[in-house]
Amino acid sequence: MPRTVRTTRKKRARAGGTLRVSRPRGPAAPARPSARILIANRGEIALRVLRACREMGYSPVVVYSEADRDTLPVRLADAAFCIGPAPAATSYLDIDAILRAARAARADAVHPGYGFLAENPEFARACDGAGLVFVGPPPEAMHLVGDKVEARRLMEKRGVPVIPGLLDRAADTAAIAAFGQRIGYPIILKAAAGGGGKGMRVVRAEGELDSAVRAARSEAKTSFGDDGLYAEKFMENVRHVEIQILADNHGRAVHLGERECSVQRRHQKLVEEAPSVALDPAARERLGGMALEVVRACGYQNAGTVEFLLDGRGRAHFMEVNARIQVEHPVTEMVMGVDLVRAQIAIALGEPLGLEQERLRPRGWAIECRILAEDPAHGFRPSPGRIVALRVPAGPGIRVDTALQAGDSISLHYDALIAKLIAWGRDRAEAIHRMRRAVDEFLVAGIKTSLPFDRALLRDADFVAGRLDIGFLDRRIGSLTESLREVGPEAEMAAVAACIRATEEISRPEAAGDGAALGAWSLAGRRALMDGYGPRRPVV
Numbered sequence: 001m002p003r004t005v006r007t008t009r010k011k012r013a014r015a016g017g018t019l020r021v022s023r024p025r026g027p028a029a030p031a032r033p034s035a036r037i038l039i040a041n042r043g044e045i046a047l048r049v050l051r052a053c054r055e056m057g058y059s060p061v062v063v064y065s066e067a068d069r070d071t072l073p074v075r076l077a078d079a080a081f082c083i084g085p086a087p088a089a090t091s092y093l094d095i096d097a098i099l100r101a102a103r104a105a106r107a108d109a110v111h112p113g114y115g116f117l118a119e120n121p122e123f124a125r126a127c128d129g130a131g132l133v134f135v136g137p138p139p140e141a142m143h144l145v146g147d148k149v150e151a152r153r154l155m156e157k158r159g160v161p162v163i164p165g166l167l168d169r170a171a172d173t174a175a176i177a178a179f180g181q182r183i184g185y186p187i188i189l190k191a192a193a194g195g196g197g198k199g200m201r202v203v204r205a206e207g208e209l210d211s212a213v214r215a216a217r218s219e220a221k222t223s224f225g226d227d228g229l230y231a232e233k234f235m236e237n238v239r240h241v242e243i244q245i246l247a248d249n250h251g252r253a254v255h256l257g258e259r260e261c262s263v264q265r266r267h268q269k270l271v272e273e274a275p276s277v278a279l280d281p282a283a284r285e286r287l288g289g290m291a292l293e294v295v296r297a298c299g300y301q302n303a304g305t306v307e308f309l310l311d312g313r314g315r316a317h318f319m320e321v322n323a324r325i326q327v328e329h330p331v332t333e334m335v336m337g338v339d340l341v342r343a344q345i346a347i348a349l350g351e352p353l354g355l356e357q358e359r360l361r362p363r364g365w366a367i368e369c370r371i372l373a374e375d376p377a378h379g380f381r382p383s384p385g386r387i388v389a390l391r392v393p394a395g396p397g398i399r400v401d402t403a404l405q406a407g408d409s410i411s412l413h414y415d416a417l418i419a420k421l422i423a424w425g426r427d428r429a430e431a432i433h434r435m436r437r438a439v440d441e442f443l444v445a446g447i448k449t450s451l452p453f454d455r456a457l458l459r460d461a462d463f464v465a466g467r468l469d470i471g472f473l474d475r476r477i478g479s480l481t482e483s484l485r486e487v488g489p490e491a492e493m494a495a496v497a498a499c500i501r502a503t504e505e506i507s508r509p510e511a512a513g514d515g516a517a518l519g520a521w522s523l524a525g526r527r528a529l530m531d532g533y534g535p536r537r538p539v540v
């Protein structure tokens, strides 16, 4: 572990004047019992961090935009500060407004969640400068892994297998054309400052290169303020697998196995799971070892994720590092029995990792469905509006991470993620069974959600068999969503009829008969109700 990084951390903690940091490998330093943690985020992740703070005995403080005044994190926090109007640029992305709130709250630390400022080294530095502990990696490490070309070059030097490609930013289209000639098409263009699919373009033939380069550059420029590009061989029929790591400020690091994230649509993950059917324990250790090499190479601290592509022969290729807690972290928590957000906070406050690599083995299987305020029947178009009724599933093996309350309004200002539904089982089959049961219980009325898509996916033969790759969803999205579009006027009429009939059965219980199997109409009515059609009151 580079000394400089450690020194920075100590200085940062001292500047706050309130936190003691243990010596390297020394006993755990009792952080200030009343440490106040400012949560610079919203929605489910703000609530997730708030809960970790509570369990640790720390005081959670939140910031919120004018649109989020009546949300659950604001209700449950010890203090809440309005930081501006709804648009993210004037609230959750406003570094000065957040630091003003931190000062007013007399906060000791800041947790950025994911998205917004979570991977912005300027923000991490600004927190440092204000005497606040930033719950995340040191700014230097964050900056390094944020430059995808730099990160690639470093990994290559350290002997981690990287995807064949350019190790420098491409000077011009000619440089990429030369690479394409050498390696063969298809190739993929990526933004040097990018990640997560923005500014990416797959190029299948040299004839498409010119326009693809122009499009990718302009997208990179608007998204990241940097039009730098590099090129790689485009790998097909591969899985997207990522390793979770935790590294403390004392030179100790562990990996917590993998998450399988191949079920994506336009770089939006829809379903994630842990572990992956594609890795056996030996392969897991190999990949984990590579991820820890990444940690060592860049002086990484706190929680992080190392992304790989896994080819059909089980070979892994490094892609990039995500310097944040990720949306899909719960599946790792469920199979590893580790509270990752709690670990993030403990590490940031200087506590040594209490985990031993040898004892970290996945137990059972966990699957997460991201519930989005989008209409899967119409190309996942945004579906804003008011949640008029909400029924959240529960029961054995089910976890729901959401800040949603009935009456909340979903606006177009923020991400469409409204809830995460996580199912755990002793094996993959049990996790899928529980998930099917839970998605059928879940009701979000008033808006369209991705739930009907999940119900279809969980019955897809390839998904159930674990036959996944990054092209799976694009190939299957049509067949998985076509039946959903049938909920047109006719189906809605059928649903209304079914509801009327079921209502009659309430007033004439003998008509249904105690314990009698429901008829097709009643089942259709129930089904329709689950998806938010029909009357807004219980029918049976």
Ligand code: MV4
Binding pocket: 163, 188, 195, 196, 197, 232, 233, 234, 235, 236, 240, 262, 264, 266, 267, 307, 309, 319, 320, 470, 471
């Ligand atoms: C790739 C790739 C294939 N070949 N790079 C997507 C997110 C970002 N972290 C990198 N990503 C990819 N990079 C090479 N050289 C495939 C992906 C990828 C993907 C691409 C198209 C459609 C869906 C995808 C899902 C996951 C990963």
